[in-house]
Amino acid sequence: MLITDTAITLIQPDDWHLHLRDEEALRAVVAHSARQFRRAIIMPNLRPPVTTVEQAGAYRDRIVAALKEAGRDPATFTPLMTLYLTAGTTAQDIEQAAAADFVHAVKLYPAGATTNSDAGVTDLLDQCDKALAAMEKYGVPLLVHGEVTDQTVDLFDREAVFIDRVMIPLRQRYPSLKVVFEHITTKEGVDYVTQAEGPVAATITAHHLLYNRNAIFTGGIRPHYYCLPVLKRETHRQALVAAATGDSDRFFLGTDSAPHARGLKEHACGCAGCYTALHALELYATAFEQAGRLDRLEAFASLNGPAFYGLPVNTETVTLERKPLEVPYTLEYGATELVPLAAGETLNWSFAD
Numbered sequence: 001m002l003i004t005d006t007a008i009t010l011i012q013p014d015d016w017h018l019h020l021r022d023e024e025a026l027r028a029v030v031a032h033s034a035r036q037f038r039r040a041i042i043m044p045n046l047r048p049p050v051t052t053v054e055q056a057g058a059y060r061d062r063i064v065a066a067l068k069e070a071g072r073d074p075a076t077f078t079p080l081m082t083l084y085l086t087a088g089t090t091a092q093d094i095e096q097a098a099a100a101d102f103v104h105a106v107k108l109y110p111a112g113a114t115t116n117s118d119a120g121v122t123d124l125l126d127q128c129d130k131a132l133a134a135m136e137k138y139g140v141p142l143l144v145h146g147e148v149t150d151q152t153v154d155l156f157d158r159e160a161v162f163i164d165r166v167m168i169p170l171r172q173r174y175p176s177l178k179v180v181f182e183h184i185t186t187k188e189g190v191d192y193v194t195q196a197e198g199p200v201a202a203t204i205t206a207h208h209l210l211y212n213r214n215a216i217f218t219g220g221i222r223p224h225y226y227c228l229p230v231l232k233r234e235t236h237r238q239a240l241v242a243a244a245t246g247d248s249d250r251f252f253l254g255t256d257s258a259p260h261a262r263g264l265k266e267h268a269c270g271c272a273g274c275y276t277a278l279h280a281l282e283l284y285a286t287a288f289e290q291a292g293r294l295d296r297l298e299a300f301a302s303l304n305g306p307a308f309y310g311l312p313v314n315t316e317t318v319t320l321e322r323k324p325l326e327v328p329y330t331l332e333y334g335a336t337e338l339v340p341l342a343a344g345e346t347l348n349w350s351f352a353d
């Protein structure tokens with residue numbers, strides 16, 4: 001990694017948590033991720049969800065076609081596909097996933113926890129024993145949206161309660177199962193991942209590093225800062241920054257870039273998700289620079305993820321220049337519009353093409 005007063009050059013990063021959607025939306029966003037990242041773990045929460053290897057293969061083909069249509073060489077961006085875990089996922093589904101070179105993980109959405117999670121699992125340990133045992137056996141990682149959906153649990157406590165009610169019993173029953181605690185948002189999440197025995201890691205988004213929950217309520221309600229798990233108080237943000245910029249190799253980059261049409265965000269019941277694929281590395285660099293730890297960006301963005309997934313480190317490099325980047329107010333999104341995170345603000349870094 002090379003850091004000068006005017007630029008940072010690092011091994012090209014990967015995005016270990018990305019929503020690309022489908023059809024028009026996919027065509028509108030895919031080039032943004034392909035511009036900055038070499039690979040990405042593609043979330044399977046489409047409607048209907050991607051539950052089989054066959055569906056994952058077809059989705060991958062649509063991503064590749066969209067890349068070509070956007071004028072990008074598909075050889076420069078590899079979608080790493082995932083399956084959506086349901087009560088119907090069989091050991092055979094997992095065996096097929098393990099045998100398919102383009103499927104890299106299985107994703108747990110607790111039913112009702114987030115966008116397109118209705119097909120998710122209502123009781124993981126009860127419903128998914130055979131699938132989890134097969135994942136442990138074949139080394140297929142389980143990616144978790146780690147929030148309980150119990151309506152008696154406060155929204156801001158759902159991640160911490162998930163650790164006690166689901167994560168700890170899960171890891172006791174399947175101690176060698178690889179688990180990625182996706183988009184962690186709390187000090188409890190950081191502490192758990194730092195201390196847990198066995199193959200456990202976590203992704204952290206740029207928005208959870210940059211903002212606390214005040215961002216949702218600054219001068220009025222700001223729907224473009226609403227995502228799940230929701231932003232937390234400042235002490236949690238600080239714990240996330242310490243984890244991302246610290247010495248543990250268990251934390252790595254996952255943008256959770258989750259596009260929703262502007263009209264569905266600015267709505268009486270607005271969708272959860274922040275769009276960050278446009279300027280992901282600029283946002284992460286801003287957070288690492290604020291912490292005085294730009295030197296840790298490469299491990300977080302480019303080294304720790306491949307090590308956990310057992311994939312090679314990329315050979316290409318990318319450069320961020322210290323040059324103001326004005327984040328646009330809106331982007332085209334099929335026939336509608338998309339509002340990127342930090343719209344209208346100016347960042348100190350610009351990705352160099």
Ligand SMILES: NC(=O)N[C@@H](CC(=O)O)C(=O)O
Pocket residue numbers: 019045114115116145226227228229256258259272273274
């Ligand atoms: N993060 C979000 O707020 N939304 C994601 C789903 C998810 O990752 O939970 C989405 O698909 O829109």
Ligand SMILES: [Zn+2]
Pocket residue numbers: 114145182183228229
């Ligand atoms: Zn999620």
Ligand SMILES: [Zn+2]
Pocket residue numbers: 017018019043256258
């Ligand atoms: Zn997500």
